[in-house]
Amino acid sequence: MSQHKPPFTLETAYQKVKAAQALWNTRSPSRVAQAYTPTSIWRNRSTFLRGRAVITDFLARKWEKEKDYRLRKELFAQQDNRICVQFWYEYRDAYDAMVWKRCYGIEHWTFAADGKMEKRMMSGNDVVIGEDGRWFKDGVDVDGVALGEKDF
Structure with missing residues (x-):
């Protein structure tokens, strides 16, 4: 994910977002964590984290709970070393009778000069969905799913 470095153009920001999407869809905590600086600061909902090792542990716990995780990220805005994305992901909740859920959210990212993320601020909300409501x-292909206003 660090192949594109700030300042971001519209095109390089879009590429960075799609690279992040592909990386997160691997569900590999150690691989995902390498996209962040060693001292990266995160807010994930109401959880505050700092550092790659803590991020790796958090992601391992996340994907133990969130089975069959599939994510889509879309570029919302970019400026200099910052990118904002909106995202949607679906998962079966291992702690809630394997009920399907979708998370809707926004992330604000700030990048170091080397292209690694030094700050990630995430807000998201989960909704229960049925099998027939899954995207x-x-x-x-998560990028091929048409997301219409009726779905929000």
């Missing part, structure tokens, strides 16, 4: 089923 990101197996075999579906």
Whole structure:
């Protein structure tokens, strides 16, 4: 994810967002954490984190709970070394009778000169969805799903 460095153009910001999407969809905590600076600061909902090791542990716990996780990120805004994305992801909640849920949210990212993320501020809300309400089923390209206003 650090191949594109600030200041971001519209095109390099878009590429950075899609690279992040692909990386997160691996569900590999150690791989994902390498996209962040060693002292990266995170807010994930009401959880505050600092440092790559803590981020790795957080992601491991996240994906133990969030089974069959599939994510889509879209560029919302960019300026200099900052990018804002909106995202949607679906998962089966391992701690809630494997109920399907979708999270809707916004992230604000700030990058170091080397292109690694030094700050990530995430706000998200989960909703329960049924099998028939899922967007990101197996075999579906998350970028190919049409997200209409009726879905929000």
